[in-house]
Amino acid sequence: MSKIIERIPLPSPTPGTRRELTLHRYGEAGARPKAYLQGSLHADETPGMLTLCHLVDRLDGAAAGRIRGEIVVVPAANPIGMSQALLGNHLGRYEAASGGNFNRGFFSLAPRAIELLEGRLGADPEANKQAVRAALAQALDEVPATGELAALRKILMGQAIDADIVLDCHCDLEALMHLYLGSDLWPDGRDLAAQIGSAATLLAIEAGDNPFDEIFSATWHRLAAHFGSERPIPPGALSATIEYRGQADVDDAVAAGDADNLYRFLARRGLIDDEAGPLPELATEARPLEATALLHAPVPGIVVYRKRLGDAVSAGELIAEIVDPMADRPNAARVPVVSETDGFLLSRLVQKFARRGAVVGKVCGERPLPSRRGTLLED
Structure with a gap:
């Protein structure tokens, strides 16, 4: 055949x-x-x-x-x-x-x-x-x-x-x-x-x-x-x-x-x-999926990334900032999004605007994280 x-x-x-x-x-x-x-x-x-x-x-x-x-x-x-x-x-x-x-x-x-x-x-x-x-x-x-x-x-x-x-x-x-x-x-x-x-x-x-x-x-x-x-x-x-x-x-x-x-x-x-x-x-x-940190937007707004895909990052390092376009001074009203772990930036948003709580990126680390339990995939 x-x-x-x-x-x-x-x-x-x-x-x-x-x-x-x-x-x-x-x-x-x-x-x-x-x-x-x-x-x-x-x-x-x-x-x-x-x-x-x-x-x-x-x-x-x-x-x-x-x-x-x-x-x-x-x-x-x-x-x-x-x-x-x-x-x-x-x-x-x-x-x-x-x-x-x-x-x-x-x-x-x-x-x-x-x-x-x-x-x-x-x-x-x-x-x-x-x-x-x-x-x-x-x-x-x-x-x-x-x-x-x-x-x-x-x-x-x-x-x-x-x-x-x-x-x-x-x-x-x-x-x-x-x-x-x-x-x-x-x-x-x-x-x-x-x-x-x-x-x-x-x-x-x-x-x-x-x-x-x-x-x-x-x-x-x-x-x-x-x-x-x-x-x-x-x-x-x-x-x-x-x-x-x-x-x-x-x-x-x-x-x-x-x-x-x-x-x-x-x-x-x-x-x-x-x-x-x-x-x-x-x-x-290969790394455990539980070691990949999901970065959540703490507030809604414009997502401005400070790291590119593949960039190495450390725990606590700035990955992105969320800009509130309706604030009195929008550029001064920025909320940081930091990494939970050491690793590298694996993914980001395509549309750079996020609702509160949305996943705005993933950092691929090596050690399983306490925050990553139960269902590991985003819906």
């Missing part, structure tokens, strides 16, 4: 409307290893979408005989979010009908999988892996999904449920390239971080609220913890979220380079019979 383009319709939410997903399939169905890549689950985050469009071009050139496993690419994973706009502004992070974040609330399969796996696991990790994949597929098949968003989630999960590599391509507001990864997937994911040029790799077993990538990492961790060492369950997939810099970083040359890096990563992992080339040096060692 060289390539198949598949279009999967979503259930119509209202009369006269219809949306569909487009999937690019390479290699033989069921071949190993399998990689699943999707872009723009947050539909207004377009850098990853363009990167996967370029990757499709690269894979099209390799399809005639070079694909050694199975590769599924979905450049635009959220046709619902792509269609949403209000007064000229694209609204792709939340579903307008429910207010739900498109990358939260994916179905929790572990409880049902545990029921299905009782009495079926032994001492062979590889046999257990196959049993877990079958149980998760059955658990997903049993999930009712009548609405459009639920159907979208079920379709996406179904495409990735048996993959060895799952890459969910997003972007931040204004940021350096970075990577979210399960703690137990490091250092296995070291080659991915190095190849894509990640400035930061942020590790957590569960960041909270069931984002897409954790369905294929944290779920396996929960199952392994439940069944214990006598019935060992290895990680099911290298599942990661790649943050392709910021929303404004949409550039053909940059995206083509990012696609080349994904192609080399897939070749190195045995999915493509092609030269991967030398592995680039890793920019920084």
Whole structure:
């Protein structure tokens, strides 16, 4: 098989409307290893979408005989979010009908999988892996999904449920390239971080609220913890979220380079019979997600940054000032935003205006912070 383009319709939410997903399939169905890549689950985050469009071009050139496993690419994973706009502004992070974040609330399969796996696991990790994949597929098949968003989630999960590599391509507001990864997937994911040029790799077993990538990492961790060492369950997939810099970083040359890096990563992992080339040096060692400080605006106003992306900062150092444009002397009415930790500035706002309490930046540190407990992701 060289390539198949598949279009999967979503259930119509209202009369006269219809949306569909487009999937690019390479290699033989069921071949190993399998990689699943999707872009723009947050539909207004377009850098990853363009990167996967370029990757499709690269894979099209390799399809005639070079694909050694199975590769599924979905450049635009959220046709619902792509269609949403209000007064000229694209609204792709939340579903307008429910207010739900498109990358939260994916179905929790572990409880049902545990029921299905009782009495079926032994001492062979590889046999257990196959049993877990079958149980998760059955658990997903049993999930009712009548609405459009639920159907979208079920379709996406179904495409990735048996993959060895799952890459969910997003972007931040204004940021350096970075990577979210399960703690137990490091250092296995070291080659991915190095190849894509990640400035930061942020590790957590569960960041909270069931984002897409954790369905294929944290779920396996929960199952392994439940069944214990006598019935060992290895990680099911290298599942990661790649943050392709910021929303404004949409550039053909940059995206083509990012696609080349994904192609080399897939070749190195045995999915493509092609030269991967030398592995680039890793920019920084992985760090716990709990060590990344969120900078909150103490007051509303204009955000004036004093640090650029990548700048090294110390705890207590000034990162930005908030200007109150309605004060008697606006430039004198500045409130500082300081770093909670030593590290470097990873992300900033695109629109330099903030409401009180808004996150205006992230500082990537090395030591877990007392303030970072529970759900670690912003909504």
